[in-house]
Amino acid sequence: EKAQIGVTGLAVMGRNLARNFARHGHTVAVHNRSYNRTKELVEEFGHEGTFIASESAEDFVASLERPRRVVIMVKAGKPTDAVIDEFAPLLEEGDMLIDAGNAHYLDTRRREAALRERGLHFVGTGVSGGEEGALHGPSIMPGGSKESYEALGPLLEDISAKVDGEPCCVHVGPDGAGHFVKMVHNGIEYADMQLIAEAYDLLRRVGGHSPAEIADVFRGWNEGRLGSYLIEITAEVLKQVDASSGKPFVDIVLDQAEQKGTGRWTVQAALDLGVPVSGIAESVFARALSGGADVRQAAADAGLPGPSATTGAHAGDLQADVEQALFASKIVAYAQGFQQIQAASKEYGWEIDPGAMAKIWRAGCIIRAKFLDFIKQAYDKSPSLATLLVDQYFLDAVSGAQDAWRRVVATAAAQGIPSPGFSSALAYYDGLRAERLPAALIQGQRDFFGAHTYHRVDKEGSFHTLWATDDRKEVSA
Ligand code: NDP
Numbered sequence: 204e205k206a207q208i209g210v211t212g213l214a215v216m217g218r219n220l221a222r223n224f225a226r227h228g229h230t231v232a233v234h235n236r237s238y239n240r241t242k243e244l245v246e247e248f249g250h251e252g253t254f255i256a257s258e259s260a261e262d263f264v265a266s267l268e269r270p271r272r273v274v275i276m277v278k279a280g281k282p283t284d285a286v287i288d289e290f291a292p293l294l295e296e297g298d299m300l301i302d303a304g305n306a307h308y309l310d311t312r313r314r315e316a317a318l319r320e321r322g323l324h325f326v327g328t329g330v331s332g333g334e335e336g337a338l339h340g341p342s343i344m345p346g347g348s349k350e351s352y353e354a355l356g357p358l359l360e361d362i363s364a365k366v367d368g369e370p371c372c373v374h375v376g377p378d379g380a381g382h383f384v385k386m387v388h389n390g391i392e393y394a395d396m397q398l399i400a401e402a403y404d405l406l407r408r409v410g411g412h413s414p415a416e417i418a419d420v421f422r423g424w425n426e427g428r429l430g431s432y433l434i435e436i437t438a439e440v441l442k443q444v445d446a447s448s449g450k451p452f453v454d455i456v457l458d459q460a461e462q463k464g465t466g467r468w469t470v471q472a473a474l475d476l477g478v479p480v481s482g483i484a485e486s487v488f489a490r491a492l493s494g495g496a497d498v499r500q501a502a503a504d505a506g507l508p509g510p511s512a513t514t515g516a517h518a519g520d521l522q523a524d525v526e527q528a529l530f531a532s533k534i535v536a537y538a539q540g541f542q543q544i545q546a547a548s549k550e551y552g553w554e555i556d557p558g559a560m561a562k563i564w565r566a567g568c569i570i571r572a573k574f575l576d577f578i579k580q581a582y583d584k585s586p587s588l589a590t591l592l593v594d595q596y597f598l599d600a601v602s603g604a605q606d607a608w609r610r611v612v613a614t615a616a617a618q619g620i621p622s623p624g625f626s627s628a629l630a631y632y633d634g635l636r637a638e639r640l641p642a643a644l645i646q647g648q649r650d651f652f653g654a655h656t657y658h659r660v661d662k663e664g665s666f667h668t669l670w671a672t673d674d675r676k677e678v679s680a
Contacts, residue, residue, distance in 0.1 A: 205268035206232035206255050208358055210276060211286060212304075213240040216330070217276030218248075219337035220303065223362040225252025232256075234263035236277075264293040270324075270354055271298040279304040287314060287325075296322035299351050303328045307468060308379030308386060311346065312551075315378040324351035327378070329385020331568035332364070340364035342567035343372035344388070344560075346381030364567025371563040376553030383472070383547050384560055387540050390469025390483040392433075392569050393462075394536035397486035398624040399437050402529045405611065408620055410521045414451040418442035424526055428600075429533075431572030460490035469543070476550060478543045481631050482536030485623040509619035517614045519607060527607035532628035534601055537578060538591035539631070558582030592635065601632065656680040 209232035210221040217235070221244065224231045230253040235241045238258045245256045257263035264271065271294060275286050283302055290300060300323060302311065311327030318325040329344030330337065343363045345352060352374040360370035375381040399421075406417045418441035425434045443452035466487040473480040492499075517524065541557050548555040561578035564570055581594035591597050612629050615622035634640065649655035656665040665680040 204230060204253075204255075206230040206266050207268060208232070208272045208274065209234065209263055209267050210274045211235065211260075211263065211290070212275055212277035213244050214276070215334050216303070216337050217274070218244050219334055220274060220276060220330070220341075220362070221254070222248050222251055223338055223340070224358070225254060227361045228252065229358065229361070230255065232263055232266040234258075234260065260289055260293060264290065269295070269298070271295075272301065272355055272358065273299065274301045274303050276303050279306050280310075283310070284314075287318070291318060291321060291323060294323055297324070299324040299326055299347075299355055301326040301328055301345070301347075301355065302382075303330045305329075305385070305463075305465060306382050308383040308472075311379040311382045315347065319348075324348055326351050326355060327382040328359070329375075329381045329388065331385060331388055331564075333569070336364070336567050340371070340567050342388075342563050342571075344375050344381040344384045344563065345372070346375050346378055346383075348377060349374065363563075366562075366565045369562070371565065371567045373556075373559045373563050375560070376548065376555045377551075378553075379551070380548070380553040380555055383551075383553075384544060384555065386465050386468050386472065387544050388560075388564060388568060388570060389465035390473075390480065390487075390543075391537060391540040393466035393469075393486040393490070394482040394540070394624065395431075395433050395533060395570055397489050398482075398529055398532050398536065398628075399433060401615075401622045401624050402525050403437070403441065404620060405525050405615060405622065406522065409517050409614055409618060414441045414453050420522060424529075427526075428574065429526065429530060429572075431574065432569060433572075459494045459496065461494065462487070462490050466490070469540075472547070473543050476543060476546045478539070478546045479631065480539040480543055481627045482532065482539050482624060485627045489621075489623050510617060517610065519610045521614075524607035524611050527604035528611035528625050531601050531604035531608045531632070532625050533574070534591065534597050535628035535631055536624075537574075538597070541578065541591055556582070556586065557588075558586065590635070592632070605632075 207229045208224055210217050211234040213233060213235040221231050221233050232255045233241050233244055234257050241256045245254050255266045257266055273290060275283060277283055277286050283304055283306060287300060300318060306327055315325040324347055326345050326347035330341050332341035340363055343359050345359060356374060360372045363370045363372035375384050403417055406412050406420060418438045421434055421438040421441065425438065441453060445452045445455045448455055466483060470480060470484045470487050544555055544557055544560060558579045561575040565575045577596045578591060581588060581591055581596065588594060592601060608629055612622060612626045646657040650657050650667055651670045654667055656667045659666060666677050667680040668675055668677050
């Protein structure tokens with residue numbers, strides 16, 4: 204008997220994906236650089252299904268039915284290239300190498316092009332949901348050719364998370380599309396987490412509530428429109444009490460957020476595409492600020508002052524207002540992330556259906572939420588929507604939230620509490636709705652020092668003012 208699918212790289216993610224395939228009745232070929240992991244998998248979990256364990260790459264490849272489907276689940280970067288170099292010569296035309304690690308989409312584009320030359324399909328696949336997702340059903344974002352999806356899709360859909368029986372897996376688009384979308388998913392996750400953290404901070408510092416009380420607030424919110432995995436786990440973390448000190452867990456954790464890099468990648472890509480993902484960028488920078496221990500210490504030593512007079516209490520119902528600010532800011536962050544996906548889709552000719560992305564993120568991944576249903580509906584209604592903010596549901600939500608949102612940002616500024624997520628989201632919103640932006644002045648400055656020219660509101664063409672001359676005449680550029 205031959206295996207329908209193979210997995211090479213059997214650390215936690217690969218092992219759980221292999222088990223997931225096996226639990227769904229597929230025969231799974233398994234391989235790892237060092238054989239002990241392969242042996243352990245079969246010894247511990249062999250009873251869960253049918254595994255064919257191989258020590259050598261050659262035996263592993265020989266154990267697969269054709270076209271061969273080889274899932275690579277190794278450390279992203281050089282190890283992925285090493286594994287591709289090892290396997291590509293052993294494969295035959297039409298076989299598939301599926302990189303399910305967290306690769307950068309530009310690496311995926313490069314690898315796909317190189318393997319296509321050799322007649323092989325390279326399928327860069329985003330997999331979200333961590334260890335648990337990999338075992339019980341992740342959200343899966345495969346790129347690569349349509350043809351490869353025909354042979355591979357049914358297997359991936361089988362092991363993916365489901366919402367009302369529908370798989371959280373869809374062919375995203377060619378070459379790097381899957382890894383790109385997975386990257387933006389992670390960027391949005393950063394923004395979501397930052398906004399939740401700001402909401403907590405305001406309830407704590409302005410409202411004076413304890414972490415346990417705030418856990419209850421989040422539990423309540425989880426029943427409403429904010430209902431999501433991240434809100435749910437936030438409540439769990441906030442109610443946790445540290446066993447050794449008896450203090451709230453959140454008070455004994457060092458306040459320096461770490462990152463593995465996918466948020467940074469998202470922002471770097473957005474800069475290249477010229478898409479203002481300020482929500483994601485602020486959350487990456489907020490983590491960097493928190494981690495800048497030296498700079499924070501210098502600020503503490505210098506005694507950087509806060510507001511001179513504490514303004515009175517928040518001018519509204521703090522809890523209700525923060526919920527509104529959180530929801531509105533979340534809408535902005537998602538609108539920006541989806542805009543980035545659309546921009547990349549256009550740039551690379553991927554033809555990504557943004558509604559389908561919202562659909563496959565509804566389960567299995569970290570940002571899973573009810574909210575995504577509304578994003579899906581918005582794009583179903585209008586696939587070329589310029590921004591989610593103009594969809595009726597989101598427009599109504601932001602209209603309803605904006606007064607509260609402004610009060611929250613004002614309170615944070617007045618009391619000296621950092622809220623980069625809430626305040627930058629509001630600035631973005633006001634930027635979008637502004638009838639005139641001071642960008643006109645910037646064009647004037649650019650023309651003054653660099654003769655960069657400008658367009659006029661009343662005439663076609665490019666113009667330049669002769670700033671250095673006495674009469675500062677305007678000329679057509
Ligand atoms: P690791 O990222 O820790 O990688 C370990 C695996 O890579 C081992 O199987 C190891 O083999 C193999 N490996 C490392 N270098 C090489 C090499 N040069 N040649 C061959 N094999 C090599 O494993 P994880 O399971 O944590 O993650 C796998 C992938 O999944 C990564 O790309 C990671 O970014 C991604 N990931 C995704 C998550 C998600 O939520 N989607 C969560 C966590 C990870 P050996 O045993 O011989 O050392």
